[in-house]
Amino acid sequence: SRNDQVATDIRLWLRAELAEIRIGIQRLQNGLLDLAEREADTIMPGFTHLQTAQPITFGHHMMAWYEMLDRDYSRMLDCAGRVNVMPLGAAALAGTSYPIDRHFTAKEMAFDRPAENSLDAVSDRDFAIEFAAAASILMMHLSRMSEELIIWSSAQFNFVSLSDSFCTGSSIMPQKKNPDVPELIRGKSGRIFGHLMALLTLMKSQPLAYNKDNQEDKEPLFDTVDNLKGSLKVFADMVPAITCNKDEMRLATLKGFATATDLADYLVRKGTAFRDAHEIVGKSVAYCVEKGCDLADMELSELQQFSERIGEDVFDVLTLEGSVAARNHIGGTAPEQVRAAVRRARERIAAR
Numbered sequence: 001s002r003n004d005q006v007a008t009d010i011r012l013w014l015r016a017e018l019a020e021i022r023i024g025i026q027r028l029q030n031g032l033l034d035l036a037e038r039e040a041d042t043i044m045p046g047f048t049h050l051q052t053a054q055p056i057t058f059g060h061h062m063m064a065w066y067e068m069l070d071r072d073y074s075r076m077l078d079c080a081g082r083v084n085v086m087p088l089g090a091a092a093l094a095g096t097s098y099p100i101d102r103h104f105t106a107k108e109m110a111f112d113r114p115a116e117n118s119l120d121a122v123s124d125r126d127f128a129i130e131f132a133a134a135a136s137i138l139m140m141h142l143s144r145m146s147e148e149l150i151i152w153s154s155a156q157f158n159f160v161s162l163s164d165s166f167c168t169g170s171s172i173m174p175q176k177k178n179p180d181v182p183e184l185i186r187g188k189s190g191r192i193f194g195h196l197m198a199l200l201t202l203m204k205s206q207p208l209a210y211n212k213d214n215q216e217d218k219e220p221l222f223d224t225v226d227n228l229k230g231s232l233k234v235f236a237d238m239v240p241a242i243t244c245n246k247d248e249m250r251l252a253t254l255k256g257f258a259t260a261t262d263l264a265d266y267l268v269r270k271g272t273a274f275r276d277a278h279e280i281v282g283k284s285v286a287y288c289v290e291k292g293c294d295l296a297d298m299e300l301s302e303l304q305q306f307s308e309r310i311g312e313d314v315f316d317v318l319t320l321e322g323s324v325a326a327r328n329h330i331g332g333t334a335p336e337q338v339r340a341a342v343r344r345a346r347e348r349i350a351a352r
Contacts, residue, residue: 003122003210007087010221012109014131017225018080024232025073025138026349029066031239033342036062040338043320044159044249045258052256055323058244060333063341068141070345075134083127086111090118093209123209125199125217132196132220135228136189142231143189146182149242153179158248163241166234181238185231192227195220253320254294257285262317262326263295270309280306 036059046056086109089095089102095118102114115121152159162179170176198220202213260281267277284306288295295303296318303310316322328334331341 001090001092001122003092004087004090004118007090007122008109010125010217011083011085011087011111011127014083014128014221014225015080017229018076018083018131021225021228021232022073022076022080024229024236025069025076026352028232028236028239029069029073029345029349031236032062032066032069033345035239035242036060036066036338037342039244040335040342042244042246042249043253043324045253045256046333052253052258054261055253055258055320056333057324057335057338058249059335059338059342063338063345065141065145066345068144069138070348072134072138072141075137076131079127079130079134081112082130084110084112085127086114087121089114090121093119093122119209123206123211123214125203125214128217128221129196129199129203132192132199132224135224136193136196139185139189139192139228139231142235143186145235146186149182150179150186153177157252158245159252160245161243162238165241166238181234185235188227188231192224195224250320254296257288257295259295259318259320259323260285262323263314266314266317267307267309270311272307272309 038059039062040057040059042058043055044058044061045052046054046061086102086106088105088109089100106112106114149160149162151157153162162177162182164177166179166181167177168180170178199217202216206213263284264274264277264281267280268274272280284295284298284303287302287306288298291298296315300310300312300314303314317326324333324335326334328336330337
C-alpha cells in the first residue's frame with residue numbers, strides 16, 4: 001500500500017538526514033572546543049540579568065555552548081532510534097495476507113525492528129514531531145548563541161569581532177558591519193518553532209488509521225531539515241573566525257564590581273557570617289561608587305575601615321585572575337578546569 005510505503009520512505013529519509021545533522025553538530029562542537037582551548041585564560045564578565053555578576057573566562061563560556069549542543073546531539077541520537085522502526089508490511093492499515101517476513105525485510109533495510117502494530121505504523125507521525133521538537137531546541141540554542149554574538153560584536157560591547165564573510169555593510173552607512181549570519185539564524189528559529197506547531201496541529205485530531213491530512217507533513221519536515229543543516233554549517237564555519245577583543249572584555253569586567261562576591265567569600269573564610277560579609281561588601285561597593293574606583297583599586301587601609309579581618313592577602317582574591325583561578329573545580333571557570341573540560345569533551349566525541 002502507499003500508506004506503509006510512504007511511511008517507510010519518510011523514515012528512511014529522516015534516518016539519513018539525522019546522521020548528517022549529528023555530523024553537523026559535532027563539527028560545530030569541535031570548533032567550539034578549539035576556541036575554548038585557545039581562550040581558556042581570556043577573562044570576561046559573566047552576566048545574570050545582563051548585569052555584570054562575576055568574572056569568568058571566555059573559554060568557560062564557549063564550553064557552556066558546547067554542553068547545550070551535546071544534549072542536542074543526544075536528543076537527535078535518541079530520536080534516530082525511534083525513527084528506525086519499519087512500517088513496511090502494515091499495508092493499508094491491517095497488514096497483509098501474503099506470506100511476508102517483516103523481520104527479514106527490516107534487517108535488509110537496516111531497520112532496528114518492524115513496527116509492532118499495523119494501524120500505528122501507517123498513521124502516526126510522532127517520530128517527525130519528535131524530530132521537530134529536538135530541532136526546535138537545537139535552533140533555540142543556536143539563537144541564544146547568535147544573540148550573544150550580536151550583542152558582543154556591537155560597538156557598545158566590542159567583545160568579539162566576526163569575520164567579514166559573515167557580516168554585511170549598510171546600504172547608506174559606510175561604517176556599519178552588520179552581523180547578518182547570527183541575525184538570520186536567530187530568525188530561523190521562529191520558522192522551525194512554527195513547523196513544530198504545524199505538525200502537532202496536523203496530528204492532534206486524526207482518528208486511526210491513515211488520513212490524507214498527513215500529506216501536509218512533508219513541507220514542514222523538509223524545511224526544518226534544510227534550515228537546520230544550513231544553520232549548523234554556517235555556524236560551524238563562523239566560530240573558528242571569532243576574534244576576542246581581550247582588552248575590552250577585561251575593562252568591562254572591571255566596571256561592575258565583579259569580584260564583590262570574592263570579597264564576601266574571603267570574609268567568610270576569615271570567620272565572618274555571610275550575612276555580615278554581604279553587608280560589609282555592600283558598604284565597600286557604595287564607597288567605591290562614590291570614589292569612582294573598583295574594589296581592587298582601594299588601599300588596604302580603606303578596605304580595613306569596613307572590617308578589621310581584611311588583610312594584605314585580600315588582593316589575591318580581588319584581582320580578576322585570582323577570582324577565576326579560585327573556581328578550580330569540575331565545572332568551574334578556572335583556566336585549568338576549562339582545559340580539562342575540553343580534554344574530556346574530545347574524549348567523549350572520539351568514543352561516539
